[in-house]
Amino acid sequence: MADVSVVVVSYNAMPWLERCLASVGGVEVVVVDHGSEDGSIAAARAAGATVVEQENLGLAAGWNRGLRETDSRYVLILNADAWLLGDALARLVAFADAHPRAAIVAPRLRNPDGTLQRSVRGFPTLWRLATEYLFLRKLAPNTRALNAFYAGGFDHGSVTEAEFVMGAVMLVRREAVDEVGPLDESFFLFSEEVDWCYRFEQAAWQVFFTPDAEAVHVGGASHGGRLFDQQVLGHVRFLAKHRGLAYAERARRLMVVSLRLRAVLFRGERGRTYREGARFLASGSAEALLR
Numbered sequence: 001m002a003d004v005s006v007v008v009v010s011y012n013a014m015p016w017l018e019r020c021l022a023s024v025g026g027v028e029v030v031v032v033d034h035g036s037e038d039g040s041i042a043a044a045r046a047a048g049a050t051v052v053e054q055e056n057l058g059l060a061a062g063w064n065r066g067l068r069e070t071d072s073r074y075v076l077i078l079n080a081d082a083w084l085l086g087d088a089l090a091r092l093v094a095f096a097d098a099h100p101r102a103a104i105v106a107p108r109l110r111n112p113d114g115t116l117q118r119s120v121r122g123f124p125t126l127w128r129l130a131t132e133y134l135f136l137r138k139l140a141p142n143t144r145a146l147n148a149f150y151a152g153g154f155d156h157g158s159v160t161e162a163e164f165v166m167g168a169v170m171l172v173r174r175e176a177v178d179e180v181g182p183l184d185e186s187f188f189l190f191s192e193e194v195d196w197c198y199r200f201e202q203a204a205w206q207v208f209f210t211p212d213a214e215a216v217h218v219g220g221a222s223h224g225g226r227l228f229d230q231q232v233l234g235h236v237r238f239l240a241k242h243r244g245l246a247y248a249e250r251a252r253r254l255m256v257v258s259l260r261l262r263a264v265l266f267r268g269e270r271g272r273t274y275r276e277g278a279r280f281l282a283s284g285s286a287e288a289l290l291r
Helices: 016-022 040-046 059-068 088-098 126-133 144-150 174-180 192-202 228-243 245-265 268-281
Strands: 004-010 028-033 050-053 074-078 082-084 102-110 169-173 206-217
Touching: 004 016, 004 040, 004 059, 004 088, 016 028, 016 040, 016 082, 028 040, 028 059, 040 050, 059 074, 059 192, 074 082, 074 088, 074 174, 088 102, 088 169, 088 206, 102 174, 102 192, 126 144, 126 245, 169 174, 174 192, 192 206, 192 228, 228 245, 228 268, 245 268
Parallel strands: 004 028, 004 074, 028 050, 102 206
Antiparallel strands: 074 169, 082 206, 102 169
């Protein structure tokens, strides 16, 4: 069994995919492609990756397929629009080796221009969603009271045990996955890593962030922000699963109101996104939306 392998889910991810794969050269790489038509498949094969083609059933389903195709002690889940810097993979593995209850270890993320991409998060709750969607966090962005959803006050310069981390780059321990189970494929896109991290925490595993390893993440390269409905639905699905339908229904109503307010405040494409998101959430109860 190898120490580490890499799983990349690809869907029309050029031109980022080539740089992504180049950053993990020398280890086993499995690219799960969800129907790309932009040359991604040929580029992945040219880079020496094993390519698995399957129907696009969502990101969680793609990650799970990659996990089944590998048997290494650790699996690096790497977005197709992200790439490691320097010896980040070796540093992540060394950190995991030193922390035997670490289910997930995530590096510090950078935007393509080198600026920090905040990637440590807090699990959604009604209050935390209110601080985000009603802009309350703007009042005190560096406090946990008003910005726990985005880990307010955390400077991303220290090792920390996090509630959850963005799924763009995650080193995952196979032993933890074998115990807790794979990703929940009912999450099509967004919140699949939130649910996974929550389940790891509930099983007494740990999720760590370390700034000693770094990666670049473009963000939204494959969906271009066009799947906002899935983002808000992900919150509802997570809360229904872990807090119950009644709690999720209250969250749905909160987001309908807040997104309608946002649609009034913002014009252009941003306002249209909020308006359509509110319309989607208002189209049925939490139970109906999750069917």
